[in-house]
Amino acid sequence: MHEAPILAPPIEAERWFNTDRPLALDMLRGKVVVLQAFQMLCPGCVTHAVPQARRLHEIAKNLDDLVVLGLHTVFEHHAAMTPVSLEAFLHEYGLKMPVAVDRPAPDGPIPLTMTAYGFKGTPSTVVIDRERRIVRLTFGTEDDLVLGLVLGSLLNR
Numbered sequence: 499m500h501e502a503p504i505l506a507p508p509i510e511a512e513r514w515f516n517t518d519r520p521l522a523l524d525m526l527r528g529k530v531v532v533l534q535a536f537q538m539l540c541p542g543c544v545t546h547a548v549p550q551a552r553r554l555h556e557i558a559k560n561l562d563d564l565v566v567l568g569l570h571t572v573f574e575h576h577a578a579m580t581p582v583s584l585e586a587f588l589h590e591y592g593l594k595m596p597v598a599v600d601r602p603a604p605d606g607p608i609p610l611t612m613t614a615y616g617f618k619g620t621p622s623t624v625v626i627d628r629e630r631r632i633v634r635l636t637f638g639t640e641d642d643l644v645l646g647l648v649l650g651s652l653l654n655r
Contacts, residue, residue, distance in 0.1 A: 506626045507614035509533070509569065511598035513581055515588055521596055523630050526565050530652045531626040532558075532645075535569040535600075535612065538587040540620045546639040547621030548591055554645075555595035563628070563653060568597035571612040571620060627652055 506523055514520050523531065534551040536543035555566040570584050581599055588597060600609035615624060618637040625634040625648055634648050 504632050506531075506533075506624065506630050506632050507611070509567070509598050510601040510610035510614065511569075512601040513599040515585060515597045515599075516594055517596040521567065521598070523626065527630055528628050529563045529565050530628060530649060531624075532564070532566045532649070533569055533624040533626065534566065535571045535615075535617055535620050535622040535624070537570065537572055537620045538584060542639055543621045544591075547623065548593065550640065550642060550645070551595060552591065552593055555593075561653070564649065566595045568593060568595055569600055569611060570597055571600035571609050571617065572602075573608050573612060573619075625649065625652070628655070 508523060509521070511520060532551070532554060534547055536547050536551075538544070540547075551566055551568060558564040558566050584597070584599065587593075598611070600611045602609050603613065615622070615632075615635065621637075621639065623634070623636045623640040623645070624632060625645070627633050633652065
């Protein structure tokens with residue numbers, strides 16, 4: 499039995515970088531969205547996920563129907579990963595895509611968007627189709643070719 503795709507929960511952001519206004523998935527309906535969840539102190543994020551998202555964002559700039567978003571979701575080392583530190587990180591790594599700062603939970607260390615999506619950690623990659631349904635959620639490094647095939651299939655629909 500094949501499960502129906504799940505509607506992507508909203509992004510609960512306490513702040514956005516690299517955009518003039520807060521973004522919401524409802525604003526992006528009709529586009530394919532890649533949401534890259536990362537932490538700046540996560541080795542897999544720094545070596546693979548962040549560079550992958552940067553490259554994909556550069557490609558997406560020339561496409562009307564593909565959007566790449568970052569989600570800085572801090573579930574450990576909270577004191578070291580402040581918005582000021584993130585701003586320096588985004589500049590240092592040349593990240594120009596919109597990046598949301600996941601809203602902290604009022605009652606624990608796991609932020610709200612991370613909880614809503616059920617992320618096991620970072621990096622996590624979410625591919626959302628034109629109808630705002632989650633079609634792929636990967637924990638760990640995502641293979642470039644696999645991600646490209648998934649996106650190509652969605653963009654050609």
